[in-house]
Amino acid sequence: MKLIKSVTPFRRDEGKDHEALAKMLGRLVALAIILVGAIAVAVGMSACQMDDDDDPDSDWYLSGAWADTEYPDEIMVFYGDGTGYWQSDSTGDYLDFDYYCYGDNIFFTFYPAGAPSYNLNCYIEMTTGKSMSITWPPSSMYGAVTIYYYRVN
Numbered sequence: 451m452k453l454i455k456s457v458t459p460f461r462r463d464e465g466k467d468h469e470a471l472a473k474m475l476g477r478l479v480a481l482a483i484i485l486v487g488a489i490a491v492a493v494g495m496s497a498c499q500m501d502d503d504d505d506p507d508s509d510w511y512l513s514g515a516w517a518d519t520e521y522p523d524e525i526m527v528f529y530g531d532g533t534g535y536w537q538s539d540s541t542g543d544y545l546d547f548d549y550y551c552y553g554d555n556i557f558f559t560f561y562p563a564g565a566p567s568y569n570l571n572c573y574i575e576m577t578t579g580k581s582m583s584i585t586w587p588p589s590s591m592y593g594a595v596t597i598y599y600y601r602v603n
Contacts, residue, residue, distance in 0.1 A: 510551045516582065516599040525602065545591075556584060560591075 512528035523539040528549065536545045546561045556574040561567045573585040580601040588594040 512549075512551065512556075512582075515602040517602050519598040519600055526599065 511530050511532055512534075513530045515525050515527045518524040518526075521538075521540075524536070525539070526534060526536050528534040532548055532550050534547055534549060536547065537543070544563075548559045548561075550557055551574060554573055554575065556572050558570045558572065559567055560570065570587060570590055572587065572590070574582060575585075576582045581599065583596050583598045585596040586592045586594065
């Protein structure tokens with residue numbers, strides 16, 4: 451009696467299918483590794499960027515009325531919500547602004563009547579709770595100067 455083995459015939463392209471599948475799987479794994487690496491780098495870099503909300507001690511607002519020590523009729527009023535105005539009692543001039551302080555800088559956006567708004571970055575130094583100085587850039591309404599202020603209220 452003769453035993454007949456059942457053998458699946460070997461196809462020539464079967465080895466190529468496995469090889470192509472292995473290459474494709476390898477490429478997908480490599481792509482996944484690159485993607486995960488890119489995400490890790492992006493997360494790491496964003497963690498190193500300065501964020502205003504990271505340090506509450508360096509992101510702050512003023513409040514109250516502050517008079518110019520040399521020209522006390524010129525007053526800057528700051529509100530804790532980041533708005534305010536400058537006013538000259540002797541000339542009647544008035545100028546609205548938005549602002550925020552970050553570290554030793556105060557960033558203004560001024561809104562002159564009938565003209566486009568403009569931004570200024572100034573240096574601010576709080577010398578005591580009742581006095582401060584703002585160093586204005588050359589492009590400011592004062593020119594390049596440091597003005598000392600005292601708290602009125």
